[in-house]
Amino acid sequence: MFVSFEPDAAETVVFEFEGQKISAPRGASVAAALLASGRPSLRATPVSGAPRGPFCMMGACFDCLVQIDGVTVQACMTSVADGLVVQQVPRTMSETQSDHMNGDGGFVEHVK
Amino acid sequence: MSNKVFDIAVIGAGPAGMSAALEAEKHGASVVLLDEQSQPGGQIYRNVLTATRRQFTTLGSDYAKGAALAKPFLESAVMHLAGVSVWQVTQGGHIGFSKDGKADQIRARHIIVATGATERPVPIPGWTLPGVLTAGAAQILLKSGGFAAPSAVLVGAGPLLYLVAAQMVAAGSPPKALVETQTQKNLRAALEHLGGALRGWRYLLKGIGLIAQLKRAGVQRYSAATEIEISGSDCAEAVSFKAKGRHHRIEAETFLVHLGVVPNTQITRSLRLEHRYDDTQRCFKPISDAYGHTSSNAISIAGDSAGIGGAVVAALSGRIAALGALQKLEMIAETTRDEVARPLLLKREKELSIRPFLDTAYAPPEEILRPADGTIICRCEEVTAGDIRRFAVLGCKGPNQAKAFGRSGMGPCQGRFCGLTVTEILAKETGQSQDETGAFRIRTPLKPVTLGELAAYEAE
Ligand SMILES: Cc1cc2nc3c(=O)[nH]c(=O)nc-3n(C[C@H](O)[C@H](O)[C@H](O)COP(=O)(O)OP(=O)(O)OC[C@H]3O[C@@H](n4cnc5c(N)ncnc54)[C@H](O)[C@@H]3O)c2cc1C
Numbered sequence: 001m002f003v004s005f006e007p008d009a010a011e012t013v014v015f016e017f018e019g020q021k022i023s024a025p026r027g028a029s030v031a032a033a034l035l036a037s038g039r040p041s042l043r044a045t046p047v048s049g050a051p052r053g054p055f056c057m058m059g060a061c062f063d064c065l066v067q068i069d070g071v072t073v074q075a076c077m078t079s080v081a082d083g084l085v086v087q088q089v090p091r092t093m094s095e096t097q098s099d100h101m102n103g104d105g106g107f108v109e110h111v112k
Numbered sequence: 113m114s115n116k117v118f119d120i121a122v123i124g125a126g127p128a129g130m131s132a133a134l135e136a137e138k139h140g141a142s143v144v145l146l147d148e149q150s151q152p153g154g155q156i157y158r159n160v161l162t163a164t165r166r167q168f169t170t171l172g173s174d175y176a177k178g179a180a181l182a183k184p185f186l187e188s189a190v191m192h193l194a195g196v197s198v199w200q201v202t203q204g205g206h207i208g209f210s211k212d213g214k215a216d217q218i219r220a221r222h223i224i225v226a227t228g229a230t231e232r233p234v235p236i237p238g239w240t241l242p243g244v245l246t247a248g249a250a251q252i253l254l255k256s257g258g259f260a261a262p263s264a265v266l267v268g269a270g271p272l273l274y275l276v277a278a279q280m281v282a283a284g285s286p287p288k289a290l291v292e293t294q295t296q297k298n299l300r301a302a303l304e305h306l307g308g309a310l311r312g313w314r315y316l317l318k319g320i321g322l323i324a325q326l327k328r329a330g331v332q333r334y335s336a337a338t339e340i341e342i343s344g345s346d347c348a349e350a351v352s353f354k355a356k357g358r359h360h361r362i363e364a365e366t367f368l369v370h371l372g373v374v375p376n377t378q379i380t381r382s383l384r385l386e387h388r389y390d391d392t393q394r395c396f397k398p399i400s401d402a403y404g405h406t407s408s409n410a411i412s413i414a415g416d417s418a419g420i421g422g423a424v425v426a427a428l429s430g431r432i433a434a435l436g437a438l439q440k441l442e443m444i445a446e447t448t449r450d451e452v453a454r455p456l457l458l459k460r461e462k463e464l465s466i467r468p469f470l471d472t473a474y475a476p477p478e479e480i481l482r483p484a485d486g487t488i489i490c491r492c493e494e495v496t497a498g499d500i501r502r503f504a505v506l507g508c509k510g511p512n513q514a515k516a517f518g519r520s521g522m523g524p525c526q527g528r529f530c531g532l533t534v535t536e537i538l539a540k541e542t543g544q545s546q547d548e549t550g551a552f553r554i555r556t557p558l559k560p561v562t563l564g565e566l567a568a569y570e571a572e
């Protein structure tokens with residue numbers, strides 16, 4: 001579990017994850033805020049349903065996928081904001097979504 | 113964006129990219145720099161311009177040095193496109209990117225790729241469990257938002273492992289233990305490169321200082337660990353391993369794995385530039401000359417994405433690559449290039465002299481480079497090392513064929529965290545070299561783009 005070592009530094013914002021209100025310092029990523037709220041696990045894999053959470057924090061591994069406004073995004077590359085509504089990626093969705101987002105999964109072929 | 117064609121576009125705002133952009137601008141070029149982060153700094157100097165005093169003391173003096181580069185960069189005439197993900201680069205000088213959910217593009221006569229490094233995969237049983245992150249991820253949490261994981265266990269090897277551990281001590285959250293894979297044999301082999309290491313004595317001293325800090329803080333260290341395994345049901349709960357002939361098990365909530373960094377080759381691969389396997393650094397590098405010129409006339413490369421050298425080397429390489437690019441564009445004469453670059457090249461050579469020592473001392477262990485059959489190597493599609501070995505028996509010779517056999521590398525990460533492992537396993541199984549085995553072919557888009565974004569982009 002991650003905790004802030006500057007508890008009274010930054011201004012905080014409040015966002016929502018799966019209906020629960022979470023506060024975090026402004027400027028933090030959604031992944032950092034969720035880790036600090038004691039949620040290392042954010043989704044289930046499409047293949048086996050195994051739990052997954054943030055791993056690299058730099059946009060490389062795609063393990064931190066969440067949904068914001070129906071769009072699948074990387075939680076580590078998205079900043080928290082007041083009133084942001086974040087949801088878990090439905091397990092079946094993450095498979096189709098990943099196909100659409102990925103250069104190798106046929107996305108380019110769809111567009112051509 | 114406007115139809116303006118820039119002289120030079122730089123991708124990446126780490127020490128390499130910022131230095132390249134500043135050098136090019138100094139010689140009169142019009143320069144644009146694109147970077148994914150909201151602030152300049154790259155990996156080492158992430159958020160350096162907004163860090164608090166507490167963060168500076170935690171992260172140390174090498175981190176604070178970044179401000180001396182990031183400040184003049186922001187004050188310069190270089191156009192800084194922050195918070196943009198580059199997902200396409202062409203030999204013709206087009207760069208496609210997304211910012212705030214909108215796709216756009218720019219054009220330049222020459223492109224300098226300075227996209228840095230990513231952490232080497234650490235495929236051990238349980239590395240996919242929530243609560244297992246990379247050591248670099250923990251450092252990113254220290255640098256952005258000021259979060260630390262008390263009593264975490266660090267697993268692996270390399271200078272960055274010690275640095276992050278010492279930074280966690282300084283943050284008041286010392287790690288519970290370091291489980292290190294480094295062996296006496298690695299150290300003995302590294303001593304052969306002691307001459308070079310002594311030329312880079314500052315790095316040696318820093319390393320010794322970090323280890324002393326960990327000792328003072330009472331952090332337990334285990335070396336030559338083998339059979340490392342992380343276990344847990346919904347989250348990681350414990351790490352078990354063998355060291356000095358004894359079995360150990362340490363419980364914790366957070367495990368931070370690390371085995372060094374490797375060049376980020378997504379863009380150079382997508383451009384089909386030539387790459388070669390480096391036997392010492394155990395990774396692929398794009399082929400480039402002293403000035404960072406690649407097999408494409410319009411593309412240069414600088415910093416860790418050209419081969420791991422660290423921050424000082426990255427900054428020097430950035431300036432050198434800019435001089436090379438300016439000369440190619442006929443904006444400076446060859447004699448000017450050589451004159452300005454000469455001291456930089458000499459300094460870079462000196463800075464690089466520590467690398468053979470570090471690369472040998474912290475070499476990734478064979479049992480993690482090519483893990484046992486049951487270990488998941490492709491995190492996205494949950495393909496195991498055993499699956500890849502089975503594909504080899506069925507006649508699979510290279511990573512791209514392996515995709516057809518079983519989806520490894522086809523998930524959203526595009527092989528960023530399994531590519532090297534797939535190559536290593538197939539090379540061993542088929543008896544080919546890593547170069548003959550090859551690497552995943554990388555296709556555009558390099559980063560997720562939605563259909564809506566692309567439709568708007570195509571319509572432009
Ligand atoms: C997580 C991590 C932490 C590290 N911490 C340290 C440290 O504390 N000390 C140290 O000495 N070394 C550290 N390193 C090693 C480090 O790579 C070098 O020391 C140094 O940062 C290399 O500089 P660079 O300019 O080559 O690349 P970087 O500093 O990595 O900069 C590359 C930049 O390119 C951007 N980028 C990459 N791909 C894209 C894209 N597609 N679109 C847009 N932008 C993109 C990245 O966001 C990044 O800002 C770290 C490496 C990693 C991976």
Ligand code: FES
Binds near residue numbers: 054056058060061077
């Ligand atoms: S944690 Fe790896 S992409 Fe977000």
